[in-house]
Amino acid sequence: MQNIELNNLAEVRFKLAKAWQLKGKVNTAIATYKEVLQLQPNHAKAALKLGSLLVELGDLESAIAIYSQAVELNPNEAELHKNFIDALIKHQGINAAFNYYQLTRIDNHHLVEKPDDIICCTVVRNESLRLPYFLSYYREKGINKFFIVDNSSTDNTQSYLIQQPDVYLWNSTRSFNQSNFGSVWFEILLRNYGLDRWCLIVDADELLYYPNCETKSIPQLCQELDRKYKKAFNTVLLDMYSDKPIRETYYTPGQNFLEVCPYFDRKFYHTKYEQSGLYKNQTIYFGGVRERVFGKEGSYYLSKVPLIKYSLDRVLAGGQHFTNCSQGEIALESGCLLHFKYFSSFVNYVETEVTRKEHYGNGMQYAEYAKGIAENQSLTLYDRHHSVKLQNSQQLVELGIMHTEEVEPEFPKIYPIPANIHRPFWSVMITVYNRLQHIEKAITSVLQQADSPEQMQIEVINDGAEALIQDRIQEIVNRVGGDRVYFYKHPKNVGHPHIFNVCIERAKGQWVHILHDDDWVEPGFYNSLKAGIEKAPNIGAAFCRQLYTDNIGNPRLSPLEREIPGIIENWIEELAIWCRVQFSSMVVRRDVYEQLGGFSPQAKSAFDWEMWKRIAVNYPVWYEPETLVCFNKDATTETSQLLKSGGQIADTRRTIELSRQYLPPSIADDISYKALQYYADYAFNLAQQQFDRNQNQEALANILEGLKCSPTPAVEAALVSLYRKVENRLWQEK
Structure with missing residues (x-):
């Protein structure tokens, strides 16, 4: 019983010592760590903290004495041995370490x-x-x-x-x-x-x-x-x-x-x-x-x-x-x-x-x-x-005992349209799950520039919402779109990216454009992209610049890829580093999906970026610099939720490794490294913003995912430093 009481007291003193250290009371922290070791001589964490402080102060002899006792009592604590060897070498040179360990x-x-x-x-x-x-x-x-x-x-x-x-x-x-x-x-x-x-x-x-x-x-x-x-x-x-x-x-x-x-x-x-x-x-x-x-x-x-x-x-x-x-x-x-x-x-x-x-x-x-x-x-x-x-x-x-780096890619099969089916030029597919506030604007924006039914198929695709929600969405579709817009109720909720593969499967047009319910197209979108398609019939996809706003109306433009319309040269070398294209700004030739497969579930929330990379490796891509698509990014989007959990960074990292398999071998490793570096840095900036807003758990989640990306010491050091700040704040809140 006495040992238990001493151990409990040692833990209390250890927490107090850390608190003194955080407040910059170094001498008080040192004295308190020493108290911990008197109560519990084999307290490895206290020895590590105390030894590190003594080394920082230049008192190598005292640090060596602390570490020497600690490694004898905790012989299987690797970090204790490492710090001890560090101190020995700083004080007496490498031969001191050889001698001590015989x-x-x-x-x-x-x-x-x-x-x-x-x-x-x-x-x-x-x-x-x-x-x-x-x-x-x-x-x-x-x-x-x-x-x-x-x-x-x-x-x-x-x-x-x-x-x-x-x-x-x-x-x-x-x-x-x-x-x-x-x-x-x-x-x-x-x-x-x-x-x-x-x-x-x-x-x-x-x-x-x-x-x-x-x-x-x-x-x-x-x-x-x-x-x-x-x-x-x-x-x-x-x-x-x-x-x-x-x-x-x-x-x-x-x-x-x-x-x-x-x-x-x-x-x-x-x-x-x-x-x-x-x-x-x-x-x-x-x-x-x-x-x-x-x-x-x-x-x-x-x-x-x-x-x-x-x-x-x-x-x-x-x-x-x-x-x-x-x-x-x-x-x-x-x-x-x-x-x-x-x-x-x-x-x-x-x-x-x-x-x-x-x-x-x-x-x-x-x-x-x-x-x-x-x-x-x-x-x-x-x-x-x-x-x-x-x-x-x-x-x-x-047998699953060893693993190759290459995860077998899963690209769902997209079957061709039968020859006897009429093919409009466009298939515009608008997806919606259970939100009602945006869908009318999306449908209206398409109808304002819609061709005839023979040239443009328009469907609203519901991802298996409950019956009451589906009925309310259908009321909006019928009121806004009349007979011109078809409403499809998927029998069950399949989520992303599966519902977008449903869109492709249902699309009959030569070119497929998929919108979320909170996207809308500006006048001229379809005419401008069709003009580009007709100038370069060998392209596999085309996209335009995009404007998006957050939930308080702050506008932001996607990057300007080139000043005038045309095919983007060496596009994969830019695109593969970070996702530069928003989903709704891209149109894709349907037979490209038939050749390459649909959106990969392995890429999870980064499924669109993975697809754009896959297309860019295999086909030229056309760019229209005019801003012709917009969307609203609010707290109800899946991306907003993933940003809180670190899920977006995790999915992005997985997608980088997936696309490494089909990127050109001459650039695959270098581009993948740059992509990991970009998203590690992105995770740091995101976590810093969350930390500043006191969203500590969210910041911690993104730091941990960013560390899994970090290929450079500088980014990793920044993430670790921020992690310690978040951890200290969480500890103080307890």
């Missing part, structure tokens, strides 16, 4: 660093059985530098490794657990040798597997990630095993691991958490074959981030299970680590590790392994109902 170089190879070197890092202890094939596999995949830390092996591991010309070998007698499962050793090594390089951090029983790994080397994979401005590559730990009892799974050094253990569980996980992990930026998996065989008590964590581009702000986790990269820096493509733990040597290894207690949770997983082996001397992981034999990387993609 890291000694024992090979005599000359280390020549090349800009494109990819460093493979691993910690080993008594791994002479696996190392020959481990090195062979990664050499074949293009790795030519191995940084290996031997944690006091007692077999011939060191003597074998010291003979390998591409292995740079260190020894540490320090506890594996106290070194955050080896991650701090790599933190020191990579600061010295790996800045701004791709680094592969794996165990000796792990083989990196990724889409098309049969023909693609790891350097090629890293080059692709660089082109996409990615800095981390996610994987799932996939346990591999034989069809024999573990005790009878014999392995010979140098043998391909897969020759002995080619099986894995089709159901590769039991529990999944989205937007999870320490930094809420990963999908986290638990379970797999180990949970199936040994039970849930082991909490088998399957997510790892073994391939990263190291920088000084990168936090290395124990076991490399998470990353502090922003979500926008994490590749959409993912792989797996084939995990070869279950050779016959596993039985003796378990006995040793149960005693050493150096692994996670004092070796709690090894206690579960020992229990399972003791209960069944013939224990096997193979089960014909669960086990699958590995064939190739494509198999794992098809």
Whole structure:
């Protein structure tokens, strides 16, 4: 009970210390953080805050003393180790970090660093059985530098490794657990040798597997990630095993691991958490074959981030299970680590590790392994109902264990109009759901410049509103449009973008124009765009400049793309960075939809931008600089609601990745990067406005989505700074 009371008091004092710090009372904050650590010496957050303040004040010796105690009490807190190493290096140089963590170089190879070197890092202890094939596999995949830390092996591991010309070998007698499962050793090594390089951090029983790994080397994979401005590559730990009892799974050094253990569980996980992990930026998996065989008590964590581009702000986790990269820096493509733990040597290894207690949770997983082996001397992981034999990387993609970046595009089929159907030039389709206040103006604006029914089809399309609303809309349509405008009631509400595909399907005209109920066209819209279409019959779409107003009447014009009417040159290079075209200003040839498909539901609220990009890649586009379309943007629109939740930024980011697949290869990566940068900056400006209006939850939502876009340090730093301001305000409001 006394410990609980002390812990509660420590938390109260910790909150008070943060409050003092926010108010600029630095000395009072320092004294209060020290009180927290007296009450609860292993309070990692207090140690981090206190150490950082002391470093800022230049009191490095005091900071080092705080961090030194903290890492001993919290050996698996990665940020504590990182801050401690920062302070050591600032105060005494890099050698102080090597000395503290007992890291000694024992090979005599000359280390020549090349800009494109990819460093493979691993910690080993008594791994002479696996190392020959481990090195062979990664050499074949293009790795030519191995940084290996031997944690006091007692077999011939060191003597074998010291003979390998591409292995740079260190020894540490320090506890594996106290070194955050080896991650701090790599933190020191990579600061010295790996800045701004791709680094592969794996165990000796792990083989990196990724889409098309049969023909693609790891350097090629890293080059692709660089082109996409990615800095981390996610994987799932996939346990591999034989069809024999573990005790009878014999392995010979140098043998391909897969020759002995080619099986894995089709159901590769039991529990999944989205937007999870320490930094809420990963999908986290638990379970797999180990949970199936040994039970849930082991909490088998399957997510790892073994391939990263190291920088000084990168936090290395124990076991490399998470990353502090922003979500926008994490590749959409993912792989797996084939995990070869279950050779016959596993039985003796378990006995040793149960005693050493150096692994996670004092070796709690090894206690579960020992229990399972003791209960069944013939224990096997193979089960014909669960086990699958590995064939190739494509198999794992098809099973959903690995992912390619390319989400299979979903472009709904639009069928041609039968040959015997009359085709007017225009089909004007006006969509409405449950709003009544705008629809009359939209219909009237079209009728004022409508051609004959033979030249213009006009329909109002209702998206499955309740019967009473539909009846009231029909009254307006009948009163304003008479027999000239047809009212179609869709049987159910399908939402965006599906209702717009319904519009295309119902359109009989050669050219399709879709309006929202709060849009209206100015006189001359159809005549002007038709004139352009007739001058350039090969175009796929045409649009004009647009005026829109917000709910208090502030006017705003869309960009002027060119001074005189005509085809826009290199249009995709402008359009693909941000959505420059409002929905109702665009008209599209119906057979273009037939060729390219309808609006993609994968793009969600950014479905129109995605479509305009798809058209611009495949067809010339005509532009009319006169302002001939208007719309009112008020708080009832879907966009206004999405701006409050961060949904618009999330949908836009998804659309950028979708269109990357069909943009011209020569510009796809550069344009996508610029688009992500634009919308990260847009999210910041939007969140700043919301913050200024005290819309704190809305600002927070857009900041978090903006961080997932942020490809540049400057934008990310601005978003993080604003996030802290919002977080502080929310904390003060509690």
